[in-house]
Amino acid sequence: MTLYRQLLIWMLVVFFTLITSVFIIQFNTTRNFLHEQQSTEIDNAISAVGMALAPYLEVNDNVAAESVINATFDSSFYSEVHLRILNPSSESNDTTEITRSYPTTVNGVPDWFQNLILIKPITRTTTLTSGWMQLAELTVTSSSIHAYKQLWQASLQLLLGFTGTFLVGLLFLAFILSKVLKPLKSIQLSARQMSKNQFGEPLIVPKIRELKDVVIAFNHMSAQLKIHFDQQAQEADNLRIRAYQDPVSGLANRSYLMTQLNSWLSSSSQGGIALLKVDLIADAYTFDGYETGDHLVQKMSARIKELINDDHTIARINQSEFILLAPNITAKELTAIGRSLLHMASELQSDPLDLAPTQASVGLVMRSNNDNITTLLAQADNALMQAKQQPEPLVLFDLQEQHDINKKTIMGKQQWKALVDEAIANKLFRFNFQNAIDQNHNIIHQEAFSYIQKGSQQYLANQFLGAIEQLNLGSYLDIHIIDELISKLNNDVTLGKIAVNITKSSVNDTGFIRWLTNKMQSNPQLNERIIFELPEICFIKHGNNTGLLCELIHQNNFSFGIDNFGHNFSSIGYLNKFRPAYVKLDFAYTHHIEDQIKADVLASITRTANNLLITTIATRVETISQQEKLAKLMVLGFQGYVVDKINKEENL
Structure with a gap:
């Protein structure tokens, strides 16, 4: 749970407790007031009735006395009135009784409220006299109907008022906390980016004294780390220039x-x-x-x-x-x-x-x-x-x-195009898969190599790909290849992660970029099972289009790698911008690493990539000893003949 939520919840708990306490106090005050109001009203009614009845009782006019009772006690404030008239002139002490009962059903108030809140009726008994002579005994019992209705209305008003106050307080507290904790949120996001070795603009220094010191220290640390990574990338570039560049x-x-x-x-x-x-x-x-x-x-x-x-x-x-x-x-x-x-x-x-x-x-x-x-x-x-x-x-x-x-069999660009068209139309494309493994022989991914199988004749991709690229038809080929591989992955859930190469012309084709975006959006379940491999030259010569494609790949939670990394002698600083999942090192960097200068160059490149959480993969690794040497230089992935050999030994 976030700090914002914890603070908001606890502040709301305190606020709710205070409001609830006020509600209970106000509710009890209202109930007590209504109870006291019943007592006062019944006392006043008895006093008034006693004075009105006395003249009629003195002359034994019971009919008039009954009329007074009916006129006085005809509202919902009373549930029962009992008048026992004494006859002092009678030796047998005969009495006449007048009783009136009124309905006690409360309309408009829920039963559960009446059962939960008990308002007991009040009974008062008084003796009516004339001088020293007792005329009658009057007993009046109040009704709780009016009290329940008043208390129910007051409760609704209190509940609505306090609920509105609570909601307004909730919004106010949420707003205040978001404003107060905004610098902390910025620190959190920046820290998350820093953990991925991504360094953005310095944070705005807040006015809150405690957070101000934290932000200043954080900005300083971020700047120092960025300088460190930039220096590391520059060091790798300098070593590479000395070793391989004129x-x-x-x-x-x-x-x-x-x-x-x-x-x-x-x-x-x-x-x-x-x-x-x-x-x-x-x-x-x-x-x-x-x-x-x-x-x-x-x-x-x-x-x-x-x-x-x-x-x-x-x-x-x-x-x-x-x-x-x-x-x-x-x-x-x-x-x-x-x-x-x-x-x-x-x-x-x-x-x-x-x-x-x-x-x-x-x-x-x-x-x-x-x-x-x-x-x-x-x-x-x-x-x-x-x-x-x-x-x-x-x-x-x-x-x-x-x-x-057999020079007549040499094929031109248009002939290669016709062959590719035929292969796509007749589904003649086949795939070989080569594993890339880590130091523990776990498979990182399988790289897909396509070829055309026409009868008994095989045509490898490197035979026709150059002609297709020159005709700017790479996207046409890539769409078919990617479609085929996605179908394979959807039909076979046991098939592991596949790396598929994308041609240079596809990277510069906005139609292909739109198609691939739609394909990723319609197959989100494959984001961990397919990875796109882009040639390094695209990052150097076509940075804008390549950046757009990489951004769309990231937005759809897919990943990509870079092939032939280091071949074109560009600065490796662009890695921090594009953030590939892996880079496949150019063969020149992993060949003859017994030369200390070349080993230092490779170690510098791999250290920079590894610090950015980017896997470095060496290709054409032919022997176990070569793999071990590369592993000591912090190369994390291996691909080539040695991988096939290891797989065969493990299968045996």
């Missing part, structure tokens, strides 16, 4: 590139690399100094970052050379990227007439099945050398296409 360009360095190349070549993903050499930058370093060269590098890097994608990696490997790694694209798309790089490099030149040759060249290499890092980079160097000798300084090496016997 300090001049802000792009990835050679170490990070090698990790990404190794990860790419160890997978079945296709694609290629683009090696850009900008001679203008090399000449600037040689002839104009480092300041001019750094300025050109920064301008070039700012333009190259426009090509950034969630899958792409862009790195600066020396003074004037840049590499772009682009998985899951075709040779035609890689060539378009190469031409964009040349155009960006030409913008650095001071050539208003656009007549000077471009002082840059690009070597493009499409990956083949037998490539390794050494052969791939060697091909890129050879392509770059050939590009320098051609009018258009761009050369593409595509050995796989040259040796591919």
Whole structure:
């Protein structure tokens, strides 16, 4: 029970007790007054009747005496009148009696009230005399009808008055307490946010002396904690920059590139690399100094970052050379990227007439099945050398296409779209689920990987997803996938929490956002069983749309995670703003953690996330020893080959 309710209840109890006491006192006073009024009225009536009857009794005019009694006692104040006339002249002492009885039924007063409140009638007896001679004996008994009616009306008025007073007092006390305790309520809400490491604006300092000191201390503590978390996030960013980022360009360095190349070549993903050499930058370093060269590098890097994608990696490997790694694209798309790089490099030149040759060249290499890092980079160097000798300084090496016997089976974007349309229409989509576990091997969630099963042929998502994204049809695919998974969850209550990936184009599609909002509102029972996974690039390049989607997810009590966290070298400070349930670390941060610098970077990132109550999950964890090392660096979740191995051992 809240302090507000406790104070209000106890104050109302005291107030009710006081009102009840006043009510009882007033009720008893009214009842006693009515009782006394009966006594006074009966005494007055007897005195008046005695004086009126005496002349008639002296002459033994009984008829006149009876008329006086009937005229006097004809109201509801009396229940019985008895007159016993004495005859002193008679030797036998004969008496004449006159008796009058009146109704005692009380109309308009509930029976329970008459039974609960007892008002006894009053009886008075007096002897009427004339001098020393006794004429008659008069006995009058009062009636409680009038007293009950008066007391009932008074009780109703008191009850209504005190009830109204109590209700007005209740509202007044509630208002006063809410005003007095408003600063305390603000402290409570702020404390609740602070427990979740959320820091808002400082609280308004109240005028109440006791609360004023508390609020000032609370604001100071909140500010200090916010500074601490900001410094922690900045520390993680600084460590990451030193380990993986080129300090001049802000792009990835050679170490990070090698990790990404190794990860790419160890997978079945296709694609290629683009090696850009900008001679203008090399000449600037040689002839104009480092300041001019750094300025050109920064301008070039700012333009190259426009090509950034969630899958792409862009790195600066020396003074004037840049590499772009682009998985899951075709040779035609890689060539378009190469031409964009040349155009960006030409913008650095001071050539208003656009007549000077471009002082840059690009070597493009499409990956083949037998490539390794050494052969791939060697091909890129050879392509770059050939590009320098051609009018258009761009050369593409595509050995796989040259040796591919079945190159007619290569599918374009429209063919992939047609396949996806067919799969949706004929329900050809299937799902594989990969567990993410914690240190105790408990399942955090299952990530859903979709593929198309057409006859005996399987098409994995990474084969067609790039084409679908380029055609801005990601929302069309996501709607079908999410619908299918929601149906599975509704039909199978034993199915655990599922993480479903949402494409970048869906995040920027307001129609998809409305659809997903309606879907969440119509399936509130699934808020603990489905989680949406968003690519990190959306938080960097499309912050407004992503923020809207995240807010709607939170409002409907669902949750979301971030994929490829750290891939794009943005500040991790945005975590405190968006509050995801988990982040999946980019492979570069969890690979080769025997290097102390890389281990320090990972520990700093995980510490920041864990302090914000955000689970950090490492992907592609292959061995138990790797899992143990990651656990020591405060990674809380694991996903990859080691998870499948653990599950098999536990099932055995």
